[in-house]
Amino acid sequence: MISLLLIFVPLAGAALAAAWSDNRTRPWFLPSVSLVHVVLCFRLLVVPPEVAPDAWLGFDKLARAVLPAVSLLFFVCACYGVSYLAVRAERSNRVFVAALLAVLGLLSAGHQARHLGLLWIATEAVTLAAVPLLHFNGTPRAFEATWKYLLVGGTGIALSLLGSFCLGYASLHSGGSGDLTFASLMAQGAGLSRPWVLIAWVLLLVGYGTKMGLAPMHTWKPDAYGEAPGIVGAILAGGVTTVAFTAILRVRAVVGAAGEGALADRTLLAIGLFSMVVAALFLLGTRDFKRMLAYSSVEHMGILTIGAAFGGIGLKAALFHVWSNSLTKGALFMSAGNIRRAAGSASMDEVRGMAMITPRSAAIFVAGMFAVTACPPFGPFFSELALVKAGFGSGHVFAIAMLLGCLLFAFFGITRVVFGIVDGRPRPAMRTGGKRFVETAGVILPPLALLCFSLWLGLFTPPLLREAWEAAVQQLHPAP
């Protein structure tokens, strides 16, 4: 019951926000609705509900392992959103607030979807609900980014629909009753028609991989993250990609039950490593710090995929990484948003000396950079360490070597951009233009909070979370 509230409370909030007439008070819907969401979500984390095996929607073990991270990220972003929208008071935020809340409700639906068709509907709906968020700035560049997002994302999501139909046909072909819940597909297991399962796996991996931003289907990502407001980037990178990752995990479990798990893991490993290589190369070349965050997101999606390819222990590390990456990325996106606002540009050709103009945001940005490049003692260090151990444990020495190499190059690329904009003397043009950006508590505390969560996650990983990740692994890799 509570699990349905996670979907309907934000959707009702979205409807109310759309009907609310006052532009100044409307942003408060964001923190109030997401506070309810985060409380409900953590209650379910502590007291997991019973989920009927044939339920279409339910707060099952996989949802329990990742949805609270998304909820927490969203809540902090929502708090930031109030101060952000106060700065942007000249624009109507009706569509923005409503769409953002709708994204939260649909993300909850996507994470809890235990039915192949329902999962697709929720993911597609998230894609569409995010569109007004991307072009909030209303610039030609924002529309260009939105168009690419729609076209690439739409094609990807269309392929995942085709993949869903193929998986459905695999079940039908072997005498299935047409029940497309993941539980019943897994129960059919080896009975599923092999050729159709393989076709479905390829299409679903490409489709949901596009949504996740795995290379080479990542092309929409730098444009969208570069042009969207900071909180939208944080929610896309921490929430929307997570729902696509859980979709891939659910499908991978079905493919594993059908007896093609080894092949699925090989493809996951290959696409994950390729994403890391592409991301590392682009990180070495990019000159825009918001696009840099997008490539960093591609890199971390690669890490997640590689973790999922390493079997049970790797998957547990990947679920840990979902948490640490989402929270750390959130801090980076928000502080980058502050710097972008104060500097009026996102290119390192025009921005420098931000440590003098926005000292607090710059400090968070630098700390977040160390966190995201897996420096101890932040969360990503420990999750990636667990992942590397899992890789050695399962004998993937070459893959681990490649992963570490890519991490090193990504570190070079990211530090180059970050110190390029933080260090030095500010350009004279930057100091005189327009009204000054004030670092209020409303725009500093949220990213700082996320950074603290990331630190806490690394140093004191709660046993409750470890148990939740363990349970999710049990659901996806049932012991034979």
Add this chain to the structure above:
Amino acid sequence: MNTHLNLLIGLAMGLNLIALGSSRLPSLILVVSAQGMLLGVMPLLLEHDWSWMLLAVVVATVGGKGLVIPALLRRAMRAANIERELEPLIGFVPSLLLGAGGMIAAVAFSQSLPLLPEHAGLLLVPGAMASILTGFILLIGRVKAISQVCGYLILENGIYLFGLLLIRSTPLMVEAGVLLDVTVGVFVIGIIVDRIQRAFDSLDTRKLTVLHE
């Protein structure tokens, strides 16, 4: 029954070729609309007992794919006041050859896929593959935003054709949800097309080149 259905699918495949060969935007939109209507009535031939839910999905598909979406596209086209001639990146003759070759390959390839006996004599799978390929050629080979949307719609039509294989087993509610999403999607695309037109004063996607590495 099967021959009637195959006739309709054959017609839809023919429309793919017309779409690849049409040099003017209004005729491309007309082709997409006709294909959408053809696809919309197919469930009536596949199912023997017509429930109200099935009829509702049929009406919604014919209305959505055949009337509402094309009307939106025509409106966007008029509002944008763009030239009606399509400038292809992949010429019309090469597109047609690719489309025809793809259609033959689709028929040949689908022979090797394991199908249930009741689907073996149907053109659904090759029809779906040919439409998906046509959609991709249009997406890649045309520069106007609206013609890319038409390509996307033909791609969706192909997936819809494939989905008809599952019509007896999946609940129609899922189909209804899918249809709703597609319609809303095109609606959103329509709005963005309108904004691109205002921001760039053109719908030529070749002008969308500011963002790159």
